[in-house]
Amino acid sequence: xxxxIICTGDEVLTGKIVNSNFSHISQRLEDVGLDxxxxxxxxxxxxxxxxxxxxxxxxxxxxxxxGGLGPTIDDLSxxxxxxxxxxxxxxxxxxxxxxxxxxxxxxxxxPPNNRKQAMLPRGAEILDNPVGTACGFAMDIGRARFFFxxxxxxxxxxxxxxxxxxxxxxxxxxxxxxxxxxxxxxxxGESHIDSLLEGVEALDPTGGVKLGFRAHYPQIEVxxxxxxxxxxxxxxxxxxxxxxxxxxxxxxxxxxxxQTLEGAVNAGLVAQGGRVSVVETFTxxxxxxRLAHLPGAEAVFRRALVARDRGQVFEALRLPPxxxxxxxxxxxxxxxxxxxxxxxxxxxxxAVLIDLDEGHDRMDLGGTxxxxxxxxxxxxxxxxxxLGGRExxxxxxxxxxxxCLRRYLQGLPVIERTDFERR
Amino acid sequence: xxxxIICTGDEVLTGKIVNSNFSHISQRLEDVGLDxxxxxxxxxxxxxxxxxxxxxxxxxxxxxxxGGLGPTIDDLSxxxxxxxxxxxxxxxxxxxxxxxxxxxxxxxxxPPNNRKQAMLPRGAEILDNPVGTACGFAMDIGRARFFFxxxxxxxxxxxxxxxxxxxxxxxxxxxxxxxxxxxxxxxxGESHIDSLLEGVEALDPTGGVKLGFRAHYPQIEVxxxxxxxxxxxxxxxxxxxxxxxxxxxxxxxxxxxxQTLEGAVNAGLVAQGGRVSVVETFTxxxxxxRLAHLPGAEAVFRRALVARDRGQVFEALRLPPxxxxxxxxxxxxxxxxxxxxxxxxxxxxxAVLIDLDEGHDRMDLGGTxxxxxxxxxxxxxxxxxxLGGRExxxxxxxxxxxxCLRRYLQGLPVIERTDFERR
Numbered sequence: 001x002x003x004x005i006i007c008t009g010d011e012v013l014t015g016k017i018v019n020s021n022f023s024h025i026s027q028r029l030e031d032v033g034l035d036x037x038x039x040x041x042x043x044x045x046x047x048x049x050x051x052x053x054x055x056x057x058x059x060x061x062x063x064x065x066x067g068g069l070g071p072t073i074d075d076l077s078x079x080x081x082x083x084x085x086x087x088x089x090x091x092x093x094x095x096x097x098x099x100x101x102x103x104x105x106x107x108x109x110x111p112p113n114n115r116k117q118a119m120l121p122r123g124a125e126i127l128d129n130p131v132g133t134a135c136g137f138a139m140d141i142g143r144a145r146f147f148f149x150x151x152x153x154x155x156x157x158x159x160x161x162x163x164x165x166x167x168x169x170x171x172x173x174x175x176x177x178x179x180x181x182x183x184x185x186x187x188x189g190e191s192h193i194d195s196l197l198e199g200v201e202a203l204d205p206t207g208g209v210k211l212g213f214r215a216h217y218p219q220i221e222v223x224x225x226x227x228x229x230x231x232x233x234x235x236x237x238x239x240x241x242x243x244x245x246x247x248x249x250x251x252x253x254x255x256x257x258x259q260t261l262e263g264a265v266n267a268g269l270v271a272q273g274g275r276v277s278v279v280e281t282f283t284x285x286x287x288x289x290r291l292a293h294l295p296g297a298e299a300v301f302r303r304a305l306v307a308r309d310r311g312q313v314f315e316a317l318r319l320p321p322x323x324x325x326x327x328x329x330x331x332x333x334x335x336x337x338x339x340x341x342x343x344x345x346x347x348x349x350x351a352v353l354i355d356l357d358e359g360h361d362r363m364d365l366g367g368t369x370x371x372x373x374x375x376x377x378x379x380x381x382x383x384x385x386x387l388g389g390r391e392x393x394x395x396x397x398x399x400x401x402x403x404c405l406r407r408y409l410q411g412l413p414v415i416e417r418t419d420f421e422r423r
Numbered sequence: 424x425x426x427x428i429i430c431t432g433d434e435v436l437t438g439k440i441v442n443s444n445f446s447h448i449s450q451r452l453e454d455v456g457l458d459x460x461x462x463x464x465x466x467x468x469x470x471x472x473x474x475x476x477x478x479x480x481x482x483x484x485x486x487x488x489x490g491g492l493g494p495t496i497d498d499l500s501x502x503x504x505x506x507x508x509x510x511x512x513x514x515x516x517x518x519x520x521x522x523x524x525x526x527x528x529x530x531x532x533x534p535p536n537n538r539k540q541a542m543l544p545r546g547a548e549i550l551d552n553p554v555g556t557a558c559g560f561a562m563d564i565g566r567a568r569f570f571f572x573x574x575x576x577x578x579x580x581x582x583x584x585x586x587x588x589x590x591x592x593x594x595x596x597x598x599x600x601x602x603x604x605x606x607x608x609x610x611x612g613e614s615h616i617d618s619l620l621e622g623v624e625a626l627d628p629t630g631g632v633k634l635g636f637r638a639h640y641p642q643i644e645v646x647x648x649x650x651x652x653x654x655x656x657x658x659x660x661x662x663x664x665x666x667x668x669x670x671x672x673x674x675x676x677x678x679x680x681x682q683t684l685e686g687a688v689n690a691g692l693v694a695q696g697g698r699v700s701v702v703e704t705f706t707x708x709x710x711x712x713r714l715a716h717l718p719g720a721e722a723v724f725r726r727a728l729v730a731r732d733r734g735q736v737f738e739a740l741r742l743p744p745x746x747x748x749x750x751x752x753x754x755x756x757x758x759x760x761x762x763x764x765x766x767x768x769x770x771x772x773x774a775v776l777i778d779l780d781e782g783h784d785r786m787d788l789g790g791t792x793x794x795x796x797x798x799x800x801x802x803x804x805x806x807x808x809x810l811g812g813r814e815x816x817x818x819x820x821x822x823x824x825x826x827c828l829r830r831y832l833q834g835l836p837v838i839e840r841t842d843f844e845r846r
Contacts (some may be wrong), residue, residue: 012446014450014458015448015449015453017446018442022438022442023440023441027437027439027737035437035463036436037466037468037544039430039464040461043460048460048461061735094791225518279769284715285710285711285712286708287708288708288712289708293707294815297731299728301741302730302735303729303735305728306701306711306727307724308721330595345653345738394716
């Protein structure tokens with residue numbers, strides 16, 4: 001099946017906005033085993049749009065068009081779609097009613113120009129948009145089935161999942177119920193995970209499970225796309241693969257689906273009625289920033305001390321100066337965590353202290369990271385070496401620190417070597 | 424002049440990476456008055472590439488191709504370019520020597536497969552790449568001039584500025600020396616800036632200056648692209664426009680060109696031998712994160728206290744409890760800044776304290792922001808109201824706080840109303 005994507009809009013064509021809708025559509029189609037072979041970007045221009053629709057209609061089987069469904073005069077998708085197929089535009093009364101209801105629920109009157117959004121090429125199939133007023137639709141142009149989608153990412157994403165992917169899959173006779181299961185990992189490299197998970201797809205002998213990866217250092221996302229006849233069928237196919245993934249990746253799975261690492265930490269603290277204080281140095285506030293803004297963090301997050309200079313850490317926490325031996329150590333890290341917990345009136349502390357190697361910021365510049373985590377009378381200190389330059393060390397230390405706290409809260413071993421460490 | 428962009432590569436086509444090269448190319452061309460009318464994305468596939476090159480060659484005047492110049496077997500741009508033009512590939516000895524030198528300078532031996540990068544279609548014009556081994560080149564395919572560029576953003580950007588834009592401009596008979604001047608603004612909305620700067624382009628009667636905007640809330644970037652015969656000519660054309668922009672935007676210009684707001688703050692502190700301590704609440708570490716990681720911040724940044732709970736702020740800074748009247752105030756903000764300065768042994772303090780309105784996170788949720796900034800005996804407190812939901816308030820408060828410190832350090836009025844505030 002030959003699938004193309006057409007992205008429309010002057011903002012995209014002129015580069016005012018970076019086109020992340022394209023990559024989202026393409027990734028999600030790949031997740032379910034569908035390949036996009038061609039992408040086209042055109043502006044809000046009648047001749048260009050008509051040209052793009054006709055070219056794609058002449059060679060593709062399915063075309064996803066993004067953008068141009070809004071209420072303003074430069075939104076041209078319905079008009080040009082109708083022209084490309086030789087159809088007229090007709091008012092869809094049902095969608096007009098939906099829009100009026102949408103505005104009424106928000107105590108607003110629908111502006112007259114929104115009426116345009118309910119004008120569709122005659123005979124078009126409606127693609128529901130539960131979160132906006134732009135009406136998606138599907139129709140044939142040339143030999144291809146076209147799917148018209150809104151430019152607002154949230155609306156596009158939902159329509160793609162619920163309306164378009166199932167329709168394309170059913171066109172190729174594939175089971176059309178789909179589930180995307182995601183595992184977020186920290187501590188294992190992509191090729192390591194790849195080799196650990198070799199063959200897991202085959203645990204579902206029907207071929208209904210597809211494995212994929214996406215790396216955002218230092219996290220790796222493991223994605224399973226499961227296709228089946230219905231939710232039960234999917235659950236059955238997923239079960240053995242899910243079990244195997246948990247066994248292979250074990251403690252390195254930091255969160256699942258929409259949850260984040262910091263979300264898992266926050267949830268762990270909330271569950272235990274915990275309160276946390278943080279001390280960070282070279283990570284410069286990035287740990288506080290990940291935790292302190294979370295919904296519910298008002299109750300959980302006590303305080304963070306951010307300092308670049310070791311003397312400041314000692315002074316702020318009133319630590320005995322004799323401990324300062326010119327660099328951090330296991331003993332100092334433990335003292336810092338204890339003091340932070342006491343001063344903040346917290347039950348838990350997380351301290352991430354870094355001694356950066358001397359020298360210029362090069363690819364092989366290293367840093368020694370001391371993470372101290374725990375509650376009163378039970379502080380665990382973990383040391384790690386990371387090479388890769390200042391920014392790389394900083395990114396790695398933020399994740400390592402948060403992950404140590406997650407592990408502590410979940411009763412897992414805090415000290416477990418990662419692929420990113422050097423001796 | 425009809426310009427097209429062709430982006431190549433499986434990583435882009437499948438959405439593994441978001442295509443920011445496209446928007447960069449398109450923006451830079453727009454900056455100099457050139458419009459891109461069509462974009463195509465294809466994978467590392469011989470038939471698709473040939474099809475894309477031939478189609479574009481049949482209808483465009485200039486085509487910029489991005490990607491596919493690397494040393495591996497899936498890098499196909501030279502091969503398919505030659506095929507599309509009916510030419511053979513020949514080894515460019517000069518580029519081969521350049522590559523060998525490139526590796527030698529890094530004390531490495533060039534791997535044999537890099538030789539492929541010096542194989543170019545016969546007669547192609549070389550586009551220099553001073554920062555990598557991929558050789559850019561230009562040639563005709565069909566009726567269009569093609570410019571082949573590397574996928575690595577840093578290499579692409581330099582080649583676009585230095586090699587490609589001047590060539591395209593000279594093809595249309597336009598002066599080919601270009602300067603991009605940027606002013607980063609905070610506190611004025613885009614339409615306000617637009618109206619303030621109406622007519623500034625005309626201050627250069629030759630039409631050599633083009634004005635543009637780019638918004639990344641809460642900052643607006645004002646861009647001037649100046650074209651001229653040479654550097655002197657450009658300086659002459661820029662001068663009256665630059666003067667007018669400084670007069671109109673005044674204190675709202677926070678930094679210029681590659682400098683950031685936090686960079687301006689850091690530079691101001693360094694210049695005065697200052698040391699800063701920070702207190703932040705709802706901004707959750709985002710202010711510390713912007714300042715504390717900067718090169719040189721070890722010497723300038725004393726400490727940050729991040730706390731979500733007002734009681735924690737009072738306790739950490741040992742403020743008298745009678746000041747706590749259930750919300751922040753001018754007096755409290757000033758006390759917080761003074762205490763932070765003293766405890767951190769700093770010369771300057773920045774406190775950003777926020778009282779969020781009650782209620783759900785809606786578009787009209789508001790917050791009251793207290794910023795206190797200054798040195799001993801000279802603390803300025805500024806109050807602002809921002810509406811727009813939690814994330815919007817947080818973003819706005821981070822920028823407002825940093826900007827108040829910049830203004831203080833630069834001797835500008837700290838209290839000057841912005842367009843983002845409500846009563």
